[in-house]
Amino acid sequence: MIRRMKRALKIAGLVVVVLVVAVVAVLAATFMGRQSIPDGAEVNGFRIVKDGVVSVAVIPVSENEVALVDAGNDKNATAILAELSRRHLGAGAVKAILITHGHPDHTGGAGVFPNAQVISLETEKPLVEGRVGAKGPLTRLMPVSPTGITVAKTVNDGDTLTLGTHQVRVFAVPGHTQGSAAYLVDDVLFMGDAADAKSDATVIGSPWIFSDSQSQDRQSLVALDARLARDSVPVKEMVFSHSGVLANGREPLDAFAASAR
Numbered sequence: 001m002i003r004r005m006k007r008a009l010k011i012a013g014l015v016v017v018v019l020v021v022a023v024v025a026v027l028a029a030t031f032m033g034r035q036s037i038p039d040g041a042e043v044n045g046f047r048i049v050k051d052g053v054v055s056v057a058v059i060p061v062s063e064n065e066v067a068l069v070d071a072g073n074d075k076n077a078t079a080i081l082a083e084l085s086r087r088h089l090g091a092g093a094v095k096a097i098l099i100t101h102g103h104p105d106h107t108g109g110a111g112v113f114p115n116a117q118v119i120s121l122e123t124e125k126p127l128v129e130g131r132v133g134a135k136g137p138l139t140r141l142m143p144v145s146p147t148g149i150t151v152a153k154t155v156n157d158g159d160t161l162t163l164g165t166h167q168v169r170v171f172a173v174p175g176h177t178q179g180s181a182a183y184l185v186d187d188v189l190f191m192g193d194a195a196d197a198k199s200d201a202t203v204i205g206s207p208w209i210f211s212d213s214q215s216q217d218r219q220s221l222v223a224l225d226a227r228l229a230r231d232s233v234p235v236k237e238m239v240f241s242h243s244g245v246l247a248n249g250r251e252p253l254d255a256f257a258a259s260a261r
């Protein structure tokens with residue numbers, strides 16, 4: 001009996017070790033080869049602020065007001081507040097937050113900014129507010145609870161917004177999450193987690209382990225590339241939440257689309 005129990009324990013232990021090694025291997029493959037986040041880089045006058053493994057963009061909209069793309073991972077928004085303070089501004093200066101998607105490393109600091117209108121795709125509102133969970137292999141394991149964030153304005157694919165002197169065009173890129181959005185602000189395309197940039201300046205799709213549907217994400221990127229080409233949308237730079245900036249226009253997305261087709 002004891003011998004049998006010992007054997008069962010040994011097998012269970014082995015299974016756990018194999019699972020842990022598999023998860024570590026998948027995570028290592030996910031993060032390896034990605035570009036790093038250039039903290040403090042200016043892209044078209046928008047500042048990239050690094051918050052741990054994720055980035056936020058600060059977009060000046062008037063002399064004393066800014067908008068953000070995403071709100072970072074840090075619930076205290078320390079890095080964003082430091083950037084505001086560098087501009088002699090406080091938390092009240094943030095007028096709007098364009099949420100690329102509802103994963104907590106993109107919405108974490110949203111509650112710090114009392115005057116910010118939180119904006120997301122209509123389809124992403126329940127995830128941003130914590131009323132539903134994400135559906136990726138790993139993200140589905142995260143507990144579902146209200147985030148305390150209210151999406152005050154929902155947008156849809158094809159919508160345009162004005163932020164101060166900046167024009168924003170909204171693109172739905174479902175796959176990483178169901179309501180993932182890419183935002184073109186002037187001619188800078190914020191991709192959120194729908195894609196990543198590798199250190200060889202190529203584009204890859206969102207990682208399987210964190211994505212609701214990797215194949216849908218691929219299709220969305222191909223469709224986005226085709227739309228940008230069809231409508232002759234000017235794209236100068238692409239910004240990726242976890243992997244920095246590519247400054248050679250739509251070309252890397254075009255190359256990705258060509259290989260994914």
Ligand SMILES: [Zn+2]
Nearest residue numbers: 101103193210
């Ligand atoms: Zn994500």
